[in-house]
Amino acid sequence: MVPLQVIEDFLNTVDERTFTRHGRSHVPGERLTSPQALADWLAAHELRSEDTPLRRTDVEGAVALRTALRKALVADAEALRDYPLRLVPDTSGGLRIAATSGRPWLDAIVETVATSVARGDWTRVKLCAAPDCRWAFYDVSRNGRGRWCTMEICGNRHKTRSYRERRHDDRRPASQPTV
Template sequence: MPAETGPGDTAADAAPPPLDLIEDFVNTRHSDHDDLGAPRQVAEWFGSRALLAPGTAVSDAQAERARAVREGLRALIAENNVEPVASPRPDGLDPDARAGLAGLAHDLPLKLDVTRTPPRLVPATEAPLDAALAALLGVVVEAVAAGTWTRLKACREPSCRWAYYDHSRNRRRTWCSMELCGNRAKARAAHHRRTAPRP
């Protein structure tokens, strides 16, 4: 299933596979709703990406765990940004999310499967949703090794924070969409310049 597009995204803007899974996962949270708000939605999202078997039940606690992993990944990709933008609005990033992900990662171990060609990291747990979450963490490891991880970023616009893949040559893209979020930031900066007290 293709990743859901955000403000100004096109299929050409998407992260390359399998990193597009992380982009898609992080973008399940929107400013006005959450695609993973209920256990059924978590099961459907992971099932539609062949990360969970059809009909696998997900509990409230497991759904909460999936959302915690998502927010930890959001915090990680926000650190790939060149520089955060200053704004009076909340940016939607949980300051404790990275630490939370570090704790959860201990319970989502990966192991090296040398029976595959080439060898690869696979989940070391049999619990279905934990195995799916561990598989997502494996994608992060692969992206770091491939040098693509730092191109996955969070939009600098605090009211957005949509995950996007920076295809620019200099790796300095800052908004998911120049037409929407970039223009909002520029309009806000122009307003501050016009209304700032003159010396």
């Protein structure tokens, strides 16, 4: 079983952040740009043991799964319809959830997500609520209602923006209509 931290890292192989912090613009990026980049990522996360070289279609498959998982995090369960699961016997005589993509490393990701959904852990995997961030994170808040990848960056930016908007509204003359 792959830890959820690996799933979080997989979701963040695309960086959609576009905000500016301390005068520096964050540059979005894609880490799964080639079969070699995918092989390196899989090796770093101990998800690939076979010697068959990866192809461009493997990269496309990984990106498609990542996109589907990110959509599922924002309540689009239909996004995962192309990733069927079944129950198969495990070595202890019980049953386990198995994916059937034909790519063991892709199946490991799908199976981990399915198992975490069954355990209830998946509800803690989220995308940052900041529209210019969308970084995936595991919500460790007590009540499971965290919204920001980090309170120090995205949460603080939201609070500062809200404060400035309230303060601006308080300074508006009473005769000026609100829009």
